[in-house]
Amino acid sequence: MDLGRRLAGLWNAAAKEAGGPDRLTEILSRLALFFSGGWILALTFFDWIRSAFFVDLGLTVAILVAFALGIVNVGTAVQTWIPARRLAPLVPLSIVYFTVVHYWLFVSLVPFYGTDGLAFSHYSAILLLQGQNPYAVSQAPALELFRIPEFYVTPKETGGLVTSQTYPALSFLIYVPVVAAGATDMRIVSLAGHGLAILVAYRVTPQPFKAFAPLTLAFPDQLDFTPGSVQDILWVAPLLLSVSTLHRRRFSGCLYGIACSIKQMPWLLAPFLFVDLWKRDGTKFPSSAGLWNFAAFAAGTFLLINGPFILWDPGPWTAGVLDPLFGDNIPLGPGLSILTQGAWLLAPKAFYSATMVSVIIALLALEFIDYPNARRALYWFPGVVMFFAYRNLQNYFVYWYPFVFLALATWLREQYQGSGHAEVP
Amino acid sequence: MRKSRSLVVLAVLLVPIVALASFSWYIVSRPAEVRISVRLPIVDLDGVGAGTELQLDVQNLGQNPVELSFWVMWFAFVRDWEILEGAPVLDPGATQTYRIRVSNIQMAIPDGSRYIVKAFDRISGIYFRSEDLRLELEGSPPLRNSGLWYWSRNTQTGVLHPFAWGLDWAAGADDAVDIGPADASSGARLWLREGGGGTGPTLAVVHQAINASDLLRLRDTPVTLCWTFAIEYRDDPETGYPLTASGVQLFRGGKLAWFVLSRSTSGIVDLPNHRIFVVRADTDRGGCAPLPLGPMIDFIGGAPLEDSSFALFAVAWPKAPGEYHFAATTFVLG
Secondary structure, eight states: OOOOHHHHHHHHHHHHHSSSSHHHHHHHHOOOOOHHHHHHHHEEEEHHHHOOOOEEEEEEHHHHHHHHHHHHHHHHHHHHOOOOHHTTHHHHHHHHHHHHHHHHHHHHHSSSOSOOHHHHHHHHHHHHETTOHHHTTHHHHHHHHOOOOGGOOOBTTSBBBBBSSOOHHHHHTTHHHHHHTTTTTTHHHHHHHHHHHHHHHHHSSOOOSHHHHHHOOSSSHHEEEEEEOTHHHHHHHHHHHHHHHSHHHHHHHHHHHHHTTTOOOGGHHHHHHHHHHHHHHHOOSSSSSHHHHHHHHHHHHHHHHHHHHHHHHHHHHHHHHHHHSSSOOOOOOSSTTHHHTTTTTTTOOHHHHHHHHHHHHHHHHHHHHHHHHHHGGGGGHEEEEEEEEEOOOOTTTTGGGHHHHHHHHHHHHHHHOOOTTOOOO | OHHHHHHHHHHHHHHHHHHHHHHHHHHHHHOEEEEEEEEEEEEEETTSSSEEEEEEEEESSSSEEEEEEEEEEEESEEEEEEESOSSSSEEEEEEEEEEEEEEEEGGGTTTTTTEEEEEETTTTEEEOOOOOOOEEEEESSSSSSTTTTOOOETTTTTOOEETTTTEEEEEOOEEEEEEOSSSSSSEEEEEEEEEEEEESSSEEEEEEEEHHHHHHHHTSSSSEEEEEEEOOOOOOOTTTTTTEEEEEEEEEEEEEEEEEEESSOOEEEEEEEEEEEEEEEOOOOOOOOOOOHHHHHHOOOOOOOOOOOEEEEEETTTTTTTEEEEEEEEEOOO
């Protein structure tokens, strides 16, 4: 008996022991309320310590309400008047609220961008409003304009810094209306994206684990990244919607195209998603209309957004968006390349590239050969691949959590519903 | 059937593992091709209390030429250092001495930190490392970066400040403060607007913590303050407390000593826990004046191990509304 079957057996036994799926939802909702409450209390405590709440009445009230929500969530886990599953929406709402409070405090303490990426995207929006091509103009002035500290730039191994736009076009197009409206801090867009992603994660994750889904976007690093100017949270909501609507291939493809137009990270999912759709459709060759509808609408949406810049000047656009893959940026992050960062391992970048490619091929083969089991791990494959990359920044990993959790929740739901009943993400 | 599928899965996963392991073994078992030694001692050439320049002896032990850039790593984020002396290309078997300098002052090695020097060979794409070292800087002056050079942004606050110095300020709702370099890259310019409201002063401070042993050294070091214009010291005739002032402040253990400039008077003013050393000078023009550091340090006293704060300051109280400028160009040590 393989591990998957054993887990399924355990799960069914647990559901039966608990008194059925509804009863299990009730139990897990209570657990989610308890853990979210404790989590919010802990994080609010740390924010209270580092805040100057005593000079800001608004912040004082905000912290007070966050702490009260933590108290309420823990309390609702053990109250018996109202079924916990009815109170479960408190989890996403309180997590969204705390995300806003944490953002507010962080931004007041760090009133500048913490990444060159957001500085470049903001500057690109300004350039575009002035009629200039952001891919063809140096982004170097953005570093001074947005007061980016020296630690947070991207050095190149060949000398100098990255001073070009290296993300797909929606990474800055999304800021154009915000800049045009007169806003000066684009981190607010990430905050909106973070709130939306939490609500979407809650919406698309099936019972009985639904109430836990918001917690997958409330780890301390994720909470700091939004006001800390990491933009990846922006692709989470469209990609979550995409993978949860794979039964509507055109719609899902459009959403995938949107996610891929924000940053390159969702691109990594493409080969695995391709095999997944092929296998779902059950054709001998990848020839189903659904598969190609998805691919066509994803590519079409991507080209709709990026096409104008490709036509404007294809060279700089191509060099820009491929820079994270083929540029000569220094190794960084706590993945395998930490061995090269300390120069313990005399390995060139080509070693990491070759390893990454072989891991992608192996995972694809694994998915192809043992699809029924491997498909559950599909959304963590990008994380596994990035572990072997030359750069393994934390944001390459943490935004896959809601997807992995969605796959886990869907898998376990299928176990007691019977295979094929639930929508597989 | 299931067993054979498991074997296939295992085989598939083994392919990258074996490839990774064999390649790793190959590159680990290779002898290091570039040997890097850091020459000691390291002297604080810039007087900033951090390692800004290193001398390296580099030997190419490999069979091929290397083209080197140098990276000094004392924390996770790293930048390349500028090569001041030494050709980047090093032939096989050759040894060369390099002098390298930090490309941005924020990346200078803090005294006492552990660090390594990495050489990146642009030809092979490989990093080589020196042995790991701890920076024991020699020749640091008691007052770091006395010329107020190297203005750069604080990584935590984003505020522009001279390296090794911090900024502080206090301003009410109708007041304003601005602190920046006196000229393009050095000195400090402190600007205040005291609106006349409230009770507290409008204050701008550029400060540096000085440990007890450095304070003792500072006591024996002649220090001269040079300025281009300053704020006239004025006091309240009724209370004797200051209304406006600029100059140098020493603070330790709740006691404050000021060195201030006045066109009309000189002498010592004693207030509770506060002594003001007033020196006659033209505040509308540039000038220099030696600091009475001995008497100032004697006044603040304090516990032997307690840090003190050495600062440039400008201040105005609500009873003296207006705009004020203080521009100090440098402290001259010795």
